[in-house]
Amino acid sequence: MRIDQMNWDDARESLDANGFALLPQVLPQDECQSLKALYDEPGHFRKTVVMERHGYGQGEYKYFQYPLPEPIQALRRAIYKAIAPVANEWASLLKLGIHYPAEHTGFLDECHRNEQCRATPLLLKYGPGGYNAMHQDLYGDVYFPLQAVVFLSEPGVDYFGGEFVLTEQAPRAQSKATVLVPKQGDVLLFTTQFRPKKGTRGYARVTMKHGVSTVHSGSRYTLGIIFHDAK
Ligand SMILES: O=C(O)CCC(=O)C(=O)O
């Protein structure tokens, strides 16, 4: 895992400019395969969601339960620590009066004080016809403004279609979409709810949502890393 040796300056710059950042080749292929294989080991999970039953899209996902598998726990902590300064800068630009602790354990303490104690990292699996409707991952009043997706399948090899879609909506403007096709082993960081964007009268809130376009063939697995816990 190269997350600790990474140069985070580019990622932080991209988060400020665009609300997302792609970290290429964070996980080697064998680690992606072993994370994918966890999907079929029920002991790791607290809940399975069949997306079509809730109008969320088509596909299935499973929330991990604590304790998280070690590589996921390590990624969650390392990424949080690297981007907490961005979260704090955004909160201050938007005058939210929120301070995020420097370490993930400190932030989880805040979740726990708000009765948000259940793990939120998840594995998602989409087959042909699968998609994920545009959404935000909020699970209570305490939330972190950024999250990560680890791409476990190789586009154009393991699956076709299934692009990652981000939309942003500035006040009084139409939505703008960005479509990304990260490679296996890449990590994408993006805004969970809203981010600051400089306008004519200071910083405005730009609302972001994410989703996945239809998978045409094959199977597409991702690991979602959300930093707040759920009620
Ligand atoms: O499968 C994807 O790329 C999106 C996953 C997702 O919505 C999430 O991790 O929150």
Ligand SMILES: [Fe+2]
């Ligand atoms: Fe999501």
